[in-house]
Amino acid sequence: MLSLEGLLQFVLSGLQVTVMITVVSLCIALMVGLLVGCARLSRHLAVRWPAVVFVEVFRGTSELVQLFWAFYALPILTGYQLSPIAAACIVLGLNQGSYISEIVRSAMLAVPRAQREAVVALNLPVLTAFRRIILPQAIPRMLPPLGNQAIDLLKATSIVSMVTVADMTFRAQQIRTLTGQTLESFGIILALYFALSSIIGFGVKLCERRFAIGPGSSESGRSKVRVAA
Amino acid sequence: MTWDWSYAASLLPDLLHGLVVTVQVTLLASALAIVLGIGMAVTWHLRVTVLSPLLLGFARVVRGTPLLVQLYIIFFLLPDVMPALSPTTSAVLGLGLNYSCYMAEAVRAGLAGVPVGQWEVATALNLPPRKMWTRIILPEMIAPTLPVIGNYINSMFKISALVSAISVVDVFNAATIAGNSTYRYLEPFTMVGLLYLTVSIPVTILLRLAENRVAQRQGSHAA
Numbered sequence: 001m002l003s004l005e006g007l008l009q010f011v012l013s014g015l016q017v018t019v020m021i022t023v024v025s026l027c028i029a030l031m032v033g034l035l036v037g038c039a040r041l042s043r044h045l046a047v048r049w050p051a052v053v054f055v056e057v058f059r060g061t062s063e064l065v066q067l068f069w070a071f072y073a074l075p076i077l078t079g080y081q082l083s084p085i086a087a088a089c090i091v092l093g094l095n096q097g098s099y100i101s102e103i104v105r106s107a108m109l110a111v112p113r114a115q116r117e118a119v120v121a122l123n124l125p126v127l128t129a130f131r132r133i134i135l136p137q138a139i140p141r142m143l144p145p146l147g148n149q150a151i152d153l154l155k156a157t158s159i160v161s162m163v164t165v166a167d168m169t170f171r172a173q174q175i176r177t178l179t180g181q182t183l184e185s186f187g188i189i190l191a192l193y194f195a196l197s198s199i200i201g202f203g204v205k206l207c208e209r210r211f212a213i214g215p216g217s218s219e220s221g222r223s224k225v226r227v228a229a
Numbered sequence: 230m231t232w233d234w235s236y237a238a239s240l241l242p243d244l245l246h247g248l249v250v251t252v253q254v255t256l257l258a259s260a261l262a263i264v265l266g267i268g269m270a271v272t273w274h275l276r277v278t279v280l281s282p283l284l285l286g287f288a289r290v291v292r293g294t295p296l297l298v299q300l301y302i303i304f305f306l307l308p309d310v311m312p313a314l315s316p317t318t319s320a321v322l323g324l325g326l327n328y329s330c331y332m333a334e335a336v337r338a339g340l341a342g343v344p345v346g347q348w349e350v351a352t353a354l355n356l357p358p359r360k361m362w363t364r365i366i367l368p369e370m371i372a373p374t375l376p377v378i379g380n381y382i383n384s385m386f387k388i389s390a391l392v393s394a395i396s397v398v399d400v401f402n403a404a405t406i407a408g409n410s411t412y413r414y415l416e417p418f419t420m421v422g423l424l425y426l427t428v429s430i431p432v433t434i435l436l437r438l439a440e441n442r443v444a445q446r447q448g449s450h451a452a
Contacts, residue, residue: 061426062425063387064401065422068404069422072408073414073415076414076415077415158297159297169297169301183309186298186302193294194290197292197293198293
C-alpha cells in the first residue's frame, strides 16, 4: 500500500508526461491544421486533393489504430522505429490537426467576401493579406471550437498509456496492479484531468477576449485590428 | 518484410467478426446515450431542483476527463460495490454514459432552437404537456438535431476501439491479438484502418447530405 503522499508523487510524474505530450501535440496539430486548412481552400487541384485525402484518412479511422500503426507497422515498412513518445506526439498532432484543419477552413470561409476583394483591390502581397487581414478576422471564429479540440487532445493523450508511455493513466494502472488502490489512483487522475481541461477552457476564454473584434469587444482588441488593417 | 496477401486474407474472418462486435457495441451505446441524453436535457429544461445542477456537474466532469479512464473505472472499480459486469456490458455502459453528456448538449441546443412562438401556441391551445412535447416540440427539433447525433455516433464508432483496453474483442482487439500471435503487425493494423474507413466514409457522406438537407429546409422556412 502506498500512502497518499506516495500515490501523489507517483501520479505527478505521469502528470508531467501528460502535459508535455499535450503541449507538443497541440503545437504540431495547430501547424498541420493551419497548413491543411489553407491547402483545402487552394484553387489548385494538386494542392487541394492531398489535403482532402489526409483529412479523410485521419478523421475516418480510430486514433488508437493510427497510434498502433505508427508504433508497430511503420517500422516494418521503413525500418525506422519511433520512440513511443515521439510516435504519440506525431500521431496525436496529425490526428487532431485533421480536425483543426476543418475549423480553420470554415473560419476562413466565414470571413466576408468583401474583405478578400478589398485585399485584391489594394494589391496587397498574398502573405501580408493573409497575416494582416484574413487571419485576424478568422481567429475569433476559430477559438471556441479550437478550445474544444484542445480538451479533446488532452483526453486523447490517455491512449498513449497503451504503447507503454508512462503518462497519468499508465501510472494509475501501475498502482492498480501493484497495490490494488484502484479508487484512490483513478480518483486522483480523474480530478487532475478535469483540472487540466478546466485550465484549457479558462485559457481559451482569455484568448477569446484578447482576439475579439467588433462591437462589445475590449478597446485593446479594437485598436489592435485598426493597426493591423 | 513486406505485405503478405495470403496472411492478410487469413486475418479477414476474425477482423470481420470483430467489426460486428464494434458495430454492435456502438449501436447499443448510442441507444443508451440518446435515451440518457434526452432525459438529461429535459431535466435541465424543466430546471428540476437538485437533480438538474447535479447532472450538469456530472456532464462537465464526464466531458472533461478521458473515456479510457472512465472505462477503467467502470471495469475495475464497479465490481467493488456491485456484481461484476461483463467486458461488453461495461463497454456499452461506459460509451453510453460518456456520449449521453454530449447528446444532452445536442438535444438542449435543439430545444433552444424551437421558436418561442411554438411554445406559445402550445400554451394558447391549452395542450396537455404530453401532446405539447410529442406533437409540437419534438417534431420541430428532430430535423436539426439528428445530424448532430449522427456525427456523435460516427465519432463513437471510431473511439470505441478503446474498449479493447477492457478486453472486449472488437475489430481493433482482433487485429492486436492476430499481431501478437504472429509478430507481424503490418497487415492486421493496416487492414483494421481500412475497415474503419470503409464504414466511416459512407456514413460521413450520408451525414453531410442530411446536414445539407436540413440547412436547405431551414433556408426555405426563413424565406
